[in-house]
Amino acid sequence: MPKILAIDDNQDNLISISALLGKLIPDCTVITSDSGAAGIRKAEAEQPDTILLDIKMPEMDGFEVCRRLKSNEKAKHIPVVMLTGIKTDVESRIKGLELGADSFLSKPIDEVELAVHVKVMLRIKTAEDLLRKKKDLLEDTVHERTKALRESEETYRQLFATVSDAIMIFDAETREFLDVNEAALKMYGYSKEEFLSLKHTDVTSEEESDKSIKQLLSGELTRIPLRYHKKKDGTVFPIEISSGKIKLRDKDLLCWIIRDITERKRAEEELKKAHENLEERTIELYNELQERKKAEERLNASEKKSLTWLEYSPVCTKIVDLDFNLQYMSAAGMNGLNIDDITEFYGKPYPLDFYPKPFKNLMRMNLKKVKETGAIIEQEGSVNDIDLTFRTFSTSFMNYKFTCNI
Numbered sequence: 001m002p003k004i005l006a007i008d009d010n011q012d013n014l015i016s017i018s019a020l021l022g023k024l025i026p027d028c029t030v031i032t033s034d035s036g037a038a039g040i041r042k043a044e045a046e047q048p049d050t051i052l053l054d055i056k057m058p059e060m061d062g063f064e065v066c067r068r069l070k071s072n073e074k075a076k077h078i079p080v081v082m083l084t085g086i087k088t089d090v091e092s093r094i095k096g097l098e099l100g101a102d103s104f105l106s107k108p109i110d111e112v113e114l115a116v117h118v119k120v121m122l123r124i125k126t127a128e129d130l131l132r133k134k135k136d137l138l139e140d141t142v143h144e145r146t147k148a149l150r151e152s153e154e155t156y157r158q159l160f161a162t163v164s165d166a167i168m169i170f171d172a173e174t175r176e177f178l179d180v181n182e183a184a185l186k187m188y189g190y191s192k193e194e195f196l197s198l199k200h201t202d203v204t205s206e207e208e209s210d211k212s213i214k215q216l217l218s219g220e221l222t223r224i225p226l227r228y229h230k231k232k233d234g235t236v237f238p239i240e241i242s243s244g245k246i247k248l249r250d251k252d253l254l255c256w257i258i259r260d261i262t263e264r265k266r267a268e269e270e271l272k273k274a275h276e277n278l279e280e281r282t283i284e285l286y287n288e289l290q291e292r293k294k295a296e297e298r299l300n301a302s303e304k305k306s307l308t309w310l311e312y313s314p315v316c317t318k319i320v321d322l323d324f325n326l327q328y329m330s331a332a333g334m335n336g337l338n339i340d341d342i343t344e345f346y347g348k349p350y351p352l353d354f355y356p357k358p359f360k361n362l363m364r365m366n367l368k369k370v371k372e373t374g375a376i377i378e379q380e381g382s383v384n385d386i387d388l389t390f391r392t393f394s395t396s397f398m399n400y401k402f403t404c405n406i
Contacts, residue, residue, distance in 0.1 A: 001027055001028065001029055002025065002027070002028045002029070002049045002050070002122050003028070003029045003031060003046060003047070003048040003049050004021055004025075004028050004029070004030050004031065004048055004049065004050050004051075004052065004118065005031045005032075005033065005039065005042055005043055005046065005048035005050070005051045005052070005078075006018065006021075006030060006031070006032045006033070006051075006052045007032075007033045007034075007035075007036065007038075007039035007051065007052065007053045007054060007057075007062075007065065008032075008034065008052075008054040008057070008083070009034050009035060009054070009057040009058060010034075010054070011034060013054065014032040014034065016109075017030070017032075017052060017109070018030045018032060020109070020111060020114060021114075021118065023111075024111060024114065024115040024118075025115065025118060025119070028118075031046055031048060035057065035059065035060070036057055036059065036060030036061070036062070036064065036065035036068075037059070037060055039051070039053070039065060040065060040068055040069060040072070040075070043069060043072075043074075043075040043078060044072065044074045044075055047074075047075075047078070048078060049078070049079075049121075049122050049125045049126075050078065050079050050080075050081065050118055050121040050122055050125060051069070051078055051079070051080045051081070052081050052083060052105075052118075053065055053066060053080055053081065053082050053083065053101075054082075054083045055082055055083065055084050055085075055092060055096070056085065062082055062083075062096075063095060063096065063099055066080055066082065066096060066099045066100060066101050067099045067100070069100070070099060070100030076100070077125075077128055077129075077132065078125065079102040079103070079121040079124050079125050079128075080100065080101050080102055080103075081101070081102065081103045081104070081105055081117055081118070081121060082096045082101045082103070082104050082105070083104075083105050083106075083107060083109070084104060084105075084106055084107065085106070085107045092104075102121060102124065103117050103120070103121065105117055160179075160181050161181055161182055162182075163181065163183060163257075164183055165183060165257050165258060165259050166180070166181065166183045166184035166186075166187045166188070166257070166258035166259075166260075167180065167181040167183065167184060167255065167256070167257055167258070168180045168181075168184050168200075168255075168256050168258065169246065169253055169254070169255045169256075170199070170200045170253065170254055170256075171251060171252075171253060172213060172216075172217055172245075172251075172252040172253060172254050173251070173252065174199070175199040175200040175201055176198075176199050176200075177195055177196050177198055177199065177200065178196070178253065179196075180192070180195045180196070184258065187231075187258065187260060188203055188229070188231050188232060189231045189232035189233060190232050194232075203229050203230060203231075204227070204228075204229055204230070205228045205229060205230045205236045206227065206228055212224075213254075216243045216245070216254055217245055217252055217254070219245065221243070222242065222243055222244070223240075223241065223242050223243070224240070224241040224243065225240055226238060226239075226240065226261075227239050227240075227241055229258070237260060237262050238260075238261050238262055238265045239258050239259060239260055239261060240258075240259045240261050241256050241257070241258060241259075242256070242257040242259075243255070243256050243257075244257075311330060311331060312331070313330055313332060314332050315330070315332055316329070316330060316332045316333030316336045316337075317329070317330040317332070317333060318330075318333055318350065320350045320367070322371065324349060324350050324364065324367055325347050325348060325349055325350065326345050326346055326347065326348055326349075326350045326352070327346060327347075328346075329342045329345070337352075350363075350367075351363045351364065
């Protein structure tokens with residue numbers, strides 16, 4: 001609902017105008033004020049859509065009221081229609097327009113003319129309100145975007161300054177550095193001023209080809225897994241590069257994130273060396289196993305021959321362990337002692353229980369001596385066989401699993 005403020009020191013005029021507006025624009029609200037100062041206060045407080053302002057008023061005339069309204073931030077956007085008593089008063093009209101008045105009406109007021117002027121002012125106010133809202137919205141949007149941009153720029157600056165990897169930005173055409181971060185200064189050993197006086201080619205130990213630069217600019221290449229750069233002191237070190245393209249004022253820039261991979265390369269070399277050593281050791285172990293297998297085959301063959309010889313030898317052969325428990329007796333020994341099943345004596349102390357005590361004592365003593373000295377000892381004596389028949393033997397003791405030949 002439109003709101004109209006009428007300012008006039010004559011109450012009859014205010015009543016007439018209110019009545020006319022109520023008749024011509026039924027949906028409007030009319031606010032009145034009988035002085036210029038009060039009218040300005042109501043304009044600020046009520047924010048009317050149009051002001052009808054009489055020129056001739058005591059204390060503060062319409063021109064001064066108009067000037068103050070148009071210089072007031074809260075009221076300057078409200079259209080002002082000035083009411084003059086002289087239709088042909090050109091000077092008043094010019095003065096009013098210069099002060100910011102939007103239109104003029106002459107008294108006595110014509111109803112049709114009043115309605116037309118007020119409706120035009122209302123449309124102007126509506127349009128200006130819409131423009132002002134759009135302007136405010138645009139300013140808010142610009143403000144928010146500017147704020148977001150500044151926050152983003154600050155975030156970028158903090159990230160650029162504090163990230164542990166070196167970052168360098170250079171002109172893709174001239175190869176001149178435009179910016180580097182603190183990590184780059186520490187990595188390469190230059191001051192900021194020194195670094196920005198260099199070109200990309202000053203820190204590389206191998207020139208980047210035009211082809212690779214074009215690939216980086218096109219996005220075909222975004223990562224270079226291995227390059228060698230050099231520090232201020234001449235030290236050459238391996239790096240890994242992640243690259244991105246930046247467009248700035250029609251210039252193509254390259255942003256490189258540099259990571260020193262010296263420790264990684266050292267670890268890779270050590271791992272490679274360890275793999276080589278492992279391969280060599282594996283081959284050595286394989287050859288050792290093959291030799292051991294051959295030795296075992298030879299040993300098995302020899303053992304097989306030895307067992308065959310023992311089994312069919314006419315000489316009685318006995319084998320005892322280090323505790324002098326019987327482990328083996330040849331067939332000749334079994335026949336000599338008239339034993340049918342020797343296995344029942346395996347694991348039992350030797351000499352056997354049915355041997356005469358003097359012979360057993362001497363044999364135990366000789367077994368201990370052979371174990372301690374490794375000497376070969378001969379012993380002769382008579383023993384009983386399992387049937388207690390006396391038999392005379394000549395025994396040799398040797399430290400080969402304590403084999404006794406009788």
